[in-house]
Amino acid sequence: MQETTSAASPSRRELNKQATRNAISAAALKLAREQGPGGFTVDALADAAGVSRRTFFNYFPSIEAAVARPIEEFLDAAFSRLDERPADEPIVDAVMATLGGDMSREQMAVLCEVYAMTEDSPQLERMQLQLWNSAQQKLEDGLTVRLGAAAGELLVRALAGSLVACAKAAMRTAADSAAGRNPDPQSFHNHLLESIGLLRSGFNINGINHDPKDS
Amino acid sequence: MQETTSAASPSRRELNKQATRNAISAAALKLAREQGPGGFTVDALADAAGVSRRTFFNYFPSIEAAVARPIEEFLDAAFSRLDERPADEPIVDAVMATLGGDMSREQMAVLCEVYAMTEDSPQLERMQLQLWNSAQQKLEDGLTVRLGAAAGELLVRALAGSLVACAKAAMRTAADSAAGRNPDPQSFHNHLLESIGLLRSGFNINGINHDPKDS
DNA sequence: GGCAAGTTTGCATTGAGTGCAAGTTCGGCC
């Protein structure tokens, strides 16, 4: 009855579940690489993962969810780390610290790869949009706590949305430049830094007149 | 033959198609109100719209697409109007002008209503996220033209994403306050104005220390 | 060993989405 969820629960059952989960998403990624996302059926995936079709649905609600799991885990990890940041740290820095945190080259590669598959599958695209959206909602919760009642809902939402937009932009740009073969977590980190810097300054760049007045 | 039917394309076929399309999305909205989005089948919807199931799929790929049509049309209209704005107008103002343009009280009500249904149906939520996303891509295209080569892809993406985030925040906040019964396009307009003002200033509000340095 | 709770699996059912071909309506043309 060790209720120690997640880490450090060597329960056989828990380990088996994790193994199954990993087997399924690994098989999903493999098939998505070979035949494109949406280019195979649940039966094929369940078969490749060594489980029954029914069991697949016990773990994931759809193929897309299985393929997008790396993204989900990345976002979950990033935005749950946000709670651990000092409460008086500027939001922008906290987001940088959590999103741009340590990441292996391989992990970044998978992230970009899955992100790029969006082009070939509307289903997968929607799934990812939903994941980013729920990340934004977590961020809103965090922001509400940090900024307190002084910040209105509108501000919290607009700010959270803008920050997530910056992160997405950084991810997309990193994925683009990694098209050849260059996962590079550092590139993502730099893009993130740059886009958040832009946001910070209200996108007012000296040489560009997209917002000449009011500054 | 031409019975002086107003303008544009008075073709009988075209009119019929529009009528069918409208009948379907009207029926979809009606059923979504009564039984919740996702609370009815395509058969029921086709029946309510007075067409065959197969015909429904000739017009919409899914129930959610039919329900979300008002949002799609709003976004399409808003972002196609963007092309018509003077090229030297500041982006922010152009977005305000197109998004906050003339809108009837009823239209605003429907928009908020559909937006609010998001809570009850993940499918519908994803559909709307996709619509906002494609709106963002149109905005990126527009921005690329306006800002020229001087603006990098990262800036364009982050800026477009932030602007759309502001619009979404304004819409959501308007929908929230309209929960009782108060569609009010003006409220949306004001929220939009406010959130974009925040964006413009880099979310640096005097009394709030969420970003104390670097300004 | 053996019971209880958790997991997997097969089976059956509903319903989404698509291709196809036959029927129906529309537009243009003599």
Add this chain to the structure above:
DNA sequence: GGCCGAACTTGCACTCAATGCAAACTTGCC
């Protein structure tokens, strides 16, 4: 008008996603 080709609708058939259910199986605990 009457006819032809194009566009549109519809029924049919088929694949496959997704979920409930109950029987088998595994694991944890005494």
